Amino acid sequence: MPNYKLIYFNGRGRAEVARYVFALAGAEYEDHRIEFSEWAALKPTMPAGALPVLEVDGARIAQSHAIARYVAREFNLAGDNxxxxxxxxxxxxxxxxxxxxxxxxxxxxxxxxxxxxxxxxxxxxxxxxxxxxxxxxxxxxxxxxxxxxxxxxxxxxxxxxxxxxxxxxxxxxxxxxxxxxxxxxxxxxxxxxxxxxxxxxxxx
CATH class of the missing domain: 1.20.1050.10 (Glutathione S-transferase Yfyf (Class Pi); Chain A, domain 2)
Structure with missing residues (x-):
């Protein structure tokens, strides 16, 4: 099982659908939440300078919809065909x-x-x-x-x-x-x- 780390602000927002998928799958992940005060320093280090970002064994995926679809495919929640x-x-x-x-x-x-x-x-x-x-x-x-x-x-x-x-x-x-x-x-x-x-x- 890969190590998943979901990085987003301390809110539901654009990361919540992926969190729902993790919950529905019963899968473990790190729900890494940052404060807005931290964002200016972190922004240049993030793909496209935006959140959420999902790290999968260190590889980074940006864009909330790409993240949600990826996680859903990982746990067979994206449709059977x-x-x-x-x-x-x-x-x-x-x-x-x-x-x-x-x-x-x-x-x-x-x-x-x-x-x-x-x-x-x-x-x-x-x-x-x-x-x-x-x-x-x-x-x-x-x-x-x-x-x-x-x-x-x-x-x-x-x-x-x-x-x-x-x-x-x-x-x-x-x-x-x-x-x-x-x-x-x-x-x-x-x-x-x-x-x-x-x-x-x-x-x-």
Whole structure:
């Protein structure tokens, strides 16, 4: 078994999906968290000057999605064949689109304008993607996004749907019952639930 070291800030952020995969696989790794005060000195030493970075027996992998996919493949959580892998990617890329849609919210400081922005982004962009994911899940039986077992798509959705609720409110999934039930199911999977319980409580 290789030695894995996941380097990121002390938060969930771009490293959390990989952490979910490690948890689901029951695999050991070093969850190396750095403080923002350390970053200026460390940045020049990191690939592309960014985090997260995964070290595998010293070899470094950059980019959060590359890391998550690599770890999922390592532990047979990326789909059982090329078609299932592509279906996982289909879900994950839709989740990335939702993240990109929501990105402008963070830079708006005026609370009134922010509320209006949230409403317009949700209605005009995010809602259609959630409907697509709800339909995709339903077409596969509603229990898992891909195949008949947990994959990277399921834990990726848990992370992003938590963010959707954080960005757009507790009712964001009310019209998407399959997604809401799936999020609840994944969060209660014993290994995932144990990780959520023990992980550091952070602001992001």
């Amino acid at each position: 090329n078609l299932e892998m592509a279906q996982c990617d289909q879900v994950l890329e839709t989740l990335v689109d939702i993240s990109n849609d929501a990105a402008p919210i963070g830079s708006e400081k005026d609370e009134t304008k922010k509320a209006e922005l949230k409403k317009s982004i949700f209605e005009e962009k995010v809602k259609a993607k959630l409907q697509y994911l709800d339909n995709f899940l339903a077409a596969n039986g509603g229990e898992f996004f891909v195949g008949k077992k947990f994959t990277l798509a399921d834990v990726g959705a848990l992370f992003r749907l938590d963010r959707v609720i954080g960005d757009f409110g507790d009712d964001a999934l009310k019209d998407f019952p399959k997604l809401a039930a799936h999020r609840e199911k994944v969060s209660k999977e014993p290994k995932i639930a144990a990780w959520i319980e023990k992980r550091p409580k952070t602001n992001f």
